Amino acid sequence: ADVKKIAVIAGDGIGPEVVAEAEKVLKRTEELFGYQFETEHALFGGIAIDEKGTPLPEETLKVCQSADAVLLGAVGGPKWDNNSKELRPETGLLGIRKALGLFSNIRPAFIFDCLKEASTLKPEVLEGTDLIVVRELTGGIYFGEKFRRETANGQEAVDTCAYNVTEIERIARQAFEIAQTRRKKLASVDKANVLETSRLWRETVNRIAVDYPDVELEHVLVDNCAMQLLRRPSSFDVIVTENMFGDILSDEAAMLTGSIGMLASASLGEGAFGLYEPVHGSAPDIAGQGISNPIATILSVALMFRLTFGYHEAADSIERAVKEVLDAGHRTGDIAVDKSTAIGTLAMGQLIVDAM
Amino acid sequence: ADVKKIAVIAGDGIGPEVVAEAEKVLKRTEELFGYQFETEHALFGGIAIDEKGTPLPEETLKVCQSADAVLLGAVGGPKWDNNSKELRPETGLLGIRKALGLFSNIRPAFIFDCLKEASTLKPEVLEGTDLIVVRELTGGIYFGEKFRRETANGQEAVDTCAYNVTEIERIARQAFEIAQTRRKKLASVDKANVLETSRLWRETVNRIAVDYPDVELEHVLVDNCAMQLLRRPSSFDVIVTENMFGDILSDEAAMLTGSIGMLASASLGEGAFGLYEPVHGSAPDIAGQGISNPIATILSVALMFRLTFGYHEAADSIERAVKEVLDAGHRTGDIAVDKSTAIGTLAMGQLIVDAM
Numbered sequence: 141a142d143v144k145k146i147a148v149i150a151g152d153g154i155g156p157e158v159v160a161e162a163e164k165v166l167k168r169t170e171e172l173f174g175y176q177f178e179t180e181h182a183l184f185g186g187i188a189i190d191e192k193g194t195p196l197p198e199e200t201l202k203v204c205q206s207a208d209a210v211l212l213g214a215v216g217g218p219k220w221d222n223n224s225k226e227l228r229p230e231t232g233l234l235g236i237r238k239a240l241g242l243f244s245n246i247r248p249a250f251i252f253d254c255l256k257e258a259s260t261l262k263p264e265v266l267e268g269t270d271l272i273v274v275r276e277l278t279g280g281i282y283f284g285e286k287f288r289r290e291t292a293n294g295q296e297a298v299d300t301c302a303y304n305v306t307e308i309e310r311i312a313r314q315a316f317e318i319a320q321t322r323r324k325k326l327a328s329v330d331k332a333n334v335l336e337t338s339r340l341w342r343e344t345v346n347r348i349a350v351d352y353p354d355v356e357l358e359h360v361l362v363d364n365c366a367m368q369l370l371r372r373p374s375s376f377d378v379i380v381t382e383n384m385f386g387d388i389l390s391d392e393a394a395m396l397t398g399s400i401g402m403l404a405s406a407s408l409g410e411g412a413f414g415l416y417e418p419v420h421g422s423a424p425d426i427a428g429q430g431i432s433n434p435i436a437t438i439l440s441v442a443l444m445f446r447l448t449f450g451y452h453e454a455a456d457s458i459e460r461a462v463k464e465v466l467d468a469g470h471r472t473g474d475i476a477v478d479k480s481t482a483i484g485t486l487a488m489g490q491l492i493v494d495a496m
Numbered sequence: 497a498d499v500k501k502i503a504v505i506a507g508d509g510i511g512p513e514v515v516a517e518a519e520k521v522l523k524r525t526e527e528l529f530g531y532q533f534e535t536e537h538a539l540f541g542g543i544a545i546d547e548k549g550t551p552l553p554e555e556t557l558k559v560c561q562s563a564d565a566v567l568l569g570a571v572g573g574p575k576w577d578n579n580s581k582e583l584r585p586e587t588g589l590l591g592i593r594k595a596l597g598l599f600s601n602i603r604p605a606f607i608f609d610c611l612k613e614a615s616t617l618k619p620e621v622l623e624g625t626d627l628i629v630v631r632e633l634t635g636g637i638y639f640g641e642k643f644r645r646e647t648a649n650g651q652e653a654v655d656t657c658a659y660n661v662t663e664i665e666r667i668a669r670q671a672f673e674i675a676q677t678r679r680k681k682l683a684s685v686d687k688a689n690v691l692e693t694s695r696l697w698r699e700t701v702n703r704i705a706v707d708y709p710d711v712e713l714e715h716v717l718v719d720n721c722a723m724q725l726l727r728r729p730s731s732f733d734v735i736v737t738e739n740m741f742g743d744i745l746s747d748e749a750a751m752l753t754g755s756i757g758m759l760a761s762a763s764l765g766e767g768a769f770g771l772y773e774p775v776h777g778s779a780p781d782i783a784g785q786g787i788s789n790p791i792a793t794i795l796s797v798a799l800m801f802r803l804t805f806g807y808h809e810a811a812d813s814i815e816r817a818v819k820e821v822l823d824a825g826h827r828t829g830d831i832a833v834d835k836s837t838a839i840g841t842l843a844m845g846q847l848i849v850d851a852m
């Protein structure tokens with residue numbers, strides 16, 4: 141049989157709790173659909189710093205490289221925030237993205253009907269919001285040369301933002317292709333009135349757009365996009381942008397849905413391989429209390445099924461189960477209107493597994 | 497008598513219309529308070545490209561340099577969007593900021609009570625929102641070295657982001673000082689978990705924070721700030737950040753108030769000199785129809801009175817007049833709920849002048 145290898149990185153904070161529920165969903169999928177998964181756990185982030193002295197141990201990278209997909213909980217926490225650069229969880233995150241060639245970060249942001257009220261936006265503005273931010277993940281100012289030097293005006297710090305045509309082309313093509321499977325609208329976000337990288341970005345996107353005549357392309361300046369996401373969120377379909385802008389805009393987009401505890405993300409490379417994780421962070425403040433919301437991580441499994449394995453039926457089953465459980469009124473504390481009726485991580489996980 | 501010289505740059509699109517109303521407010525201030533203003537008009541932006549072949553003619557710079565303050569309408573429009581870099585209005589904007597040493601851009605974002613409904617955010621979330629974004633304006637990736645080069649992966653574009661201690665100190669001190677006159681809370685926004693410039697930013701802000709013990713300082717990562725502005729806008733008082741982040745966050749902040757047609761901004765240097773302009777753009781789609789909203793430009797005059805001239809009483813008079821006119825139900829099209837009752841630019845300007 142075709143056994144799929146999944147590297148499981150629980151990470152820090154609520155990571156282990158939410159990942160545990162997602163693993164139950166994997167198990168249930170085996171029973172229901174006859175698929176076979178082999179999971180291998182690996183240390184990453186803060187816990188890897190504590191136990192191995194580095195956020196991204198060699199073994200972890202090997203486990204990921206020999207797997208078909210990676211499921212990641214969350215990394216980071218105040219404990220490691222003041223560490224030197226090499227001993228910070230984020231450094232592991234940037235390292236794993238680069239090492240695995242995950243140049244594309246895909247973050248769907250949509251509204252769960254039953255959670256509309258959770259947003260700070262008016263329901264009528266949100267109505268119909270269903271967008272995907274496609275963020276370039278291994279280039280730009282994140283990975284350019286960084287240094288300090290002495291000047292007449294005191295120390296100076298320098299970051300370099302660079303993009304080449306190949307990097308822009310591959311992410312743009314992916315975004316066009318995703319748009320083709322959806323409402324066929326692509327917003328390419330840049331700051332072409334100021335940045336040279338943005339001008340190359342725009343030229344390149346325009347050049348390859350001719351290969352996707354069915355997709356309606358608009359160019360939006362990043363500052364304007366930050367506004368338009370608030371003014372007309374439902375008008376966006378797919379948004380493609382460079383690493384730093386994508387970091388900011390995808391968080392804004394996720395937050396405006398009010399469903400940030402529910403959103404999954406995928407980081408992809410050239411082939412089917414992908415790393416899947418919830419959009420939310422490690423929430424150290426509530427870790428270990430069994431009250432965190434496992435839904436985003438469970439939906440990350442569904443996304444893995446779709447994008448890496450092509451197990452659409454199983455993905456449907458998970459997504460339907462989540463909807464059913466929510467429609468029946470079950471809520472974890474983060475999404476409960478009446479906190480006194482909130483259920484815990486385990487209970488939510490079990491309800492979803494049962495509903496599959 | 498002490499004659500104040502004001503360079504007036506009407507600019508493009510609706511710029512000339514809204515600036516004309518602001519000039520009536522200047523005139524009325526002379527009558528009411530006995531101040532004297534000498535205004536000198538100068539070409540800038542698209543119109544300067546058309547008439548002088550450059551967005552920032554030498555004469556314009558001279559007029560500004562010999563003035564006590566600059567009042568700017570708006571620049572830009574589709575007509576010049578595809579021009580080469582030297583012939584674009586934005587290039588003039590960056591040039592004037594640098595040439596006049598305007599290292600600080602101050603953008604208050606607050607809610608006009610009678611316009612609460614204009615926001616896409618829920619009124620209860622907006623309640624009490626009153627923040628100022630202090631954006632560094634002459635450094636960072638906007639002004640760093642930019643170039644292209646050939647690589648094995650096709651052309652590569654490079655932008656350089658640099659900050660030195662002196663640049664960070666002066667903007668941070670200004671932000672701390674503004675916070676001292678308000679609710680004494682400062683959020684410094686950076687991406688210190690990734691960028692070297694952000695690490696220097698954070699170190700420097702922390703170092704000078706000891707001089708402002710009465711101000712409560714928090715560091716917020718830029719992606720998190722984009723979220724928190726949506727989740728808890730009223731919890732922010734003063735936000736200080738670097739040029740590119742400030743561009744994005746100040747637009748997000750302005751839009752969430754729902755009052756973008758009403759917001760004024762100031763760009764300041766070392767002394768009292770400042771450039772004042774509405775936050776909104778040149779709106780070429782409605783230019784020349786006499787329907788644009790002059791309030792943001794009129795409030796820019798009030799801001800000039802406060803920050804450059806210290807004419808607080810006159811500033812109060814303008815702000816009170818605007819409030820009165822709005823409370824009486826008068827609206828331009830952009831802020832009218834019932835568009836059929838909207839009044840034009842001239843009528844709105846006159847009402848405010850009369851109410852002063």
Ligand SMILES: CC(C)[C@H](C(=O)O)[C@@H](O)C(=O)O
Nearest residue numbers: 230231233234387689690719
């Ligand atoms: C932790 C940080 C380095 C990371 C990023 O900026 O990419 C995070 O914000 C994210 O979006 O995954």
Ligand SMILES: CC(C)[C@H](C(=O)O)[C@@H](O)C(=O)O
Nearest residue numbers: 333334363586587589590743
């Ligand atoms: C027009 C553009 C160069 C400018 C900027 O990015 O600074 C504008 O967006 C602004 O905020 O004043």
